Amino acid sequence: MSSYASPSRAISEGKTSRSSLLSRSTPSKAGEEIEYADQRAMKDTFINRLRMFVSPYFAEFFGTAVFVLVGCGSNLTYAVMTSNSESAWLSAALGWGIGLMLGVFVAGGVSGAMLNPAVALAFAAFRGLPWIQVPFYFLAEFAGAFVGALLAYACFAHSLDPFDGYNRQISGPFGTAGAFGNFARPFIGNGAAFLSESVGTGLLVLGVFAITDANNFPARSCTPIAIGLLLTGLAIGIGYPTGYSFNPARDLGPRCAAAIWYGARVFTAHGSYTWVPVAAPLAGGPIGALLYEFFIVSKRTKLDDMPEDERRAIELD
Known part of the structure; x- marks a missing residue:
């Protein structure tokens, strides 16, 4: 045993030589290695485990915050700076897609990078995400969307003032609350909006499952780009009636942030529309996942289970 490993024993025995005292204050090289190994073990058992536990939720928080910041910023940009509604719609859709990317x-x-409670729910049901993590994902995504909306408003507050005369409005020609929480078109009822949001979210989740399916043609390093374009395509294709939320956190988080400036009516406008972009994606997302898993993955799984010669023959056909 080295003198550094047992200096207290040397002192208790009266053998407090100069070398033993120096070994306490100036450890040998071997002693340094033992010390750093102990410190490393402490980090592995506490700090690193804590980081490993919370890092997925912080990642969801920051990822969702970036997504919503860019998306809400796109909405605000074209609500304030352009009168060309067609151009604004296409540009905002592209902004949301880039934000998601x-x-x-x-x-x-x-x-x-679920960034969406509906996607997290679908991955828990079909792709092995532990159910115990789902509530934490929900909270992280909601908090990230809330903070992202706050940052978007902070960036645009001075641009909104001359636009609406310092009077924040929910609807009308100077209404900008829709840049945060979605509102269906005035001629769209909540039932039709629920169907539209459910179908859109189902298609979104189905597309995400296809893009990330290792048995399909996975996008691999291009996955973020593919998923961003998927959202842009859905926004352009079927998003007009409701404003394409397709994501409970993306709507509810910014809506809560908007209530700070626009008032509680953001929750009750359009027939208390708030429940639609929250409930509809949670209903439609798992259905889209089920359709993909049942009709596409199952066939490819059976193909993988076939003998190699039969599988190759089918693939060649």
Whole structure:
């Protein structure tokens, strides 16, 4: 046993030589290695485990915040700075797609970048995400969307003032609350809006499952771009009636942030529309996942289970 490993024993025996005292204050090289190994073990058992536990949720938080910041910023830009509604619609759809792409780049390698409670629910049901993590994902995504909306408003507050005369309005020619929480078109009822949001979210989740399916043609390093374009395509294709939320956190978080400036009527406008973009995606997302898993993955799984010669023959056909 080295003198550094047992200096207290040397002192208790009266053998407090100069060398033993020096060994307490100036450890040998071997002693340094033992000390750093102990410190490393402490970090592995506490700090690193804590980081490993919370890192997926912080990744979801930051990824969702980036997604919503860019998306809400796109809405505000074209609500304030342009009168060309067609151009504004296309540009905002592209902005939301780019925002989602950036959010996936931020969080994808750590948490999988669900960024959407409907997607997290579908992955828990069909792709092995532990159910115990789902509530934490929900909270992280909601908090990230809330903070992202706050940052978007902070960036645009001075641009909104001359636009609406310092009077924040929910609807009308100077209404900007829709840049945060979605509102269906005035001629769209809540039932039709629920159907539209459910179908859109189902298609979104089905597309995400297809893009990330290793048995299909996975996008791999292009996954964030593919998912961002998927949202842009759905926004352009079927998003007009409701404003394409397709994501409970993306709507509810910014809506809560908007209530700070626009008042509680953001929750009750359009027949208390708030429940639609929350409930509809949670209903439609798992259905889209079920359709993909049942009709597409199952066939490819059976193909993988076939003998190699039969599988090759089918693939050649």
